[in-house]
Amino acid sequence: MQADATTLAVAIGKGEMTARQAMETSLAASASWAELGAVIRIDAEKGRAAAGRFDARSAAEKAGMPFGGVPTLAKDLGGPFAGFPVSAGSNALEGADGEADSDLAARFRDAGFCLFGLTTSPEFGLSLGCKPEKGPICRNPLDPSLSPGGSSGGAASAVAAGIVAIAHATDAGGSIRVPAACCGLVGLKPSRGAMASGPGYGNYLGGIATELAICRSVRDAIAIFTAVSGNARGPLPPPAFDAPQTAGLKIGLLTETAADAPADPQRLGALEEAAKTLEARGHTICPLRWRDIEKPARAAADAFTGIAAINLAETADRFALDITKTEKLTQAVIARGRKMSGAAVWSLVNDIAFIARDFWQVFDRIDALVAPMLTTAPKPLGAFLTDHSDIDAHFERMRAFAPLAALANLSGFPAITLPFGADSRGLPLPVQMFAPMGAEATLLALADTLEREERWTHPFEIAGLGA
Template identity: 80%
Template sequence: MQADATALAVAIGKGELTARQAMEASLAASALQEGLGAVIRVDAETGLAAADRFDSLSSDDKANMPFGGVPTLAKDLGGPFGGFAVHAGSRALEGADSDADSDLAARFRDAGFCLFGLTTSPEFGLSLASKPEKGPLCRNPLDPSLSPGGSSGGSAAAVAAGIVSIAHATDAGGSIRVPAACCGLVGLKPSRGTMAAGPNYGNYLGGIATELAVCRSVRDARAVFFAVSGDAHGPFPQPSFIKTPDRGLRIGLVAETGPDTPCDPARLAVLEEAAKTLEASGHSIEPVAWNDVEGPGKQAAAAFADIAAINLANSASRFSLDLAKTETMTQAVIERGRKMRGEAVWSLVNKIAFIARDVWQLFDDIDALIAPMLTTAPKPLGAFSTDHSDTDAHFERMRAFAPLAALANLSGFPAITLPFGADSRGLPLPVQIFAPMGAEDRLLSLAATLEREERWSHPFEIAGLGA
């Protein structure tokens, strides 16, 4: 059996251990691995109380909880989860009060998760590393000299290290998929409109952001997606879920990059290997030129930078943030947003629509697209420093590392990443797959086919599920 959150839920359901024992194991693992910097806040009392409540439920009440009794952590960005005030990695929000559960947080609890803490996020999610100036510095458990990615790096590090088997995460410009790719995990960015955004519907990022989780397995990604998605009652149309057709799929393959965005050979070769596996399972592979995706990818990255700036400038005013308590890059991004004129903002709105159109046109001829997730191995600590004010350089550095990450966010399309082998240093080789709006089932089916090859194994046991 796979070692993942589903396996832990099954073990709890069979009485092999109680939810309290699972929680005690996660709390112990969190304390033991404090130096990893993955967890910024632990509330043992709350976690144990949640586990005890689950243990006291009747069998009938537990029956519809796919993750019954499973300990988990929430990201310090997004949500919120009641009882855990979100500080977004910033000193400017350290005095914030705890809000009640968001609609999505309530669905996580209804699925059986028992929350006991928050994970590290860079300040306001502005980095593909997880190194807020206020601390802690989050490290990659696969190699502590490397970053786990961002902005859901704390969640990814906690799952990869086995502190928890699954953790809440958010994705506005690759923030689920990049850390998953860095840490050898599965990360699904859902379609726009599938995830509940209530009760406040802040829409701080114009619909490009979504929430879900970083996972140890594709089956966990599938289970959590279908447990918490749908009936969003939000400001965006909810896409109809598209089932995977019985026939073989036409899969586009981007197995090259250009001179402006070079990808290391191992991370291109793994795409070819993934394509061969899918072809052997009955799908057809059609080459897609890098130029066909690079243009929309660059436009998406540029649009993400501007949306982040407008959003943060608005939030700074709306919440009267003390900018003296924020990082240098945060201040520069806010200033960038404040300088944008109305015409530029309207042009940005149009650009988002055209990016979505360009991506739809790709899927006129294919059913899914395999493309690079990262251009290199996970970056060393400090590679995405936020102690300077050059916003163009900062956002370009992130685009060069994950050149197509923002494409899914700006277009609203779903995308998934998963490891498909290891490089010469033992670091994961990720594959990214895109699909049309509402085709999460298709993505998950393709990812499951790749996962069955068993080309990647997690080096750390899950707390409570170890041998």
């Protein structure tokens, strides 16, 4: 198994290094990788202080922390984490929401993480690229001419480069999974209601958004999901988490996308190889056609655009943002949201329910689904620019790149992506898997099966774990 955040936590726990030493290596790595643009804000003293507090804890206190002493970064969108005010990649929101930890942020700290900065995000998460007008331009460490994806592009870039072994991320329309796929990482989008949303319990994006992390391994995804999920105590009922099913499952295999968004043969080939691996482990593969999933998939992509518009319009009003400081696309999205009627918004609320219903019907025949994550290799920098006002063209480009990304968010179902080989350019071949609501344990078990094939090697060592 390749090194991951758990490896680093074990090394700290054994006394092979202190949390303070681990922090220093991450700070040094963030400086050496500065041109990558992955990190938008660093507070070295807060990071050192957090590491020092961990080192001063008793052995009994440390024993209950699965990521004890591990340096990490939060996304500049979501949270908040006390002491690290977010700007959501915007010049209009500098310094907002940094006064107190969200419930989820507190759980991250309780798991032992030591936070020292924020990762780059496109303005208000409106892009599957990561090139905010306010900067920095975030690059993919696998090839700096390529985008790391978005909107958690900075998180993925930092983890892939080894600045940190794991990083906080958010996902409203693929924003954990797309960058993880672009950078050869593991990204789990949890079930709706699995993550705490307090203390404010804001129903941002109609409940389709969630938070967790971008990881180097399925093992880390399992550990962090276990550590921070459940008991959300909010407006959404928590899913009934299932025990993992590991034998005799019916696995749907989708190797088609819409005719107007075809996937390249190498990426479809990775799905077929993944299916063969699962079949060899005793599962039954059930081929699906695009028509089997087209209705909820297209409805999810359409509804996401409207939900993003009304949410951003409400956000702008709630925070009294100076819209002139925002990017052109943001201004256009806000304007569209402000023009939406109450009936249109109510229709979107209904769409969320109908999409979940229609996707559930697919799972009447299968237990899990293997499907495309991306249709092509990671895009060049600037593929999803936001310096224009053509909303529909922008969202259409994103749908063509990640055609099933929004489906997990609108339906509320869990989804995961992980690399399963490399293409002819040495770039990762991602596989996406879905499971019914609350079936993260099964989803993660299947992902672990695929990861054990060791089809992908991380090219950069984690800071503090190098030779």
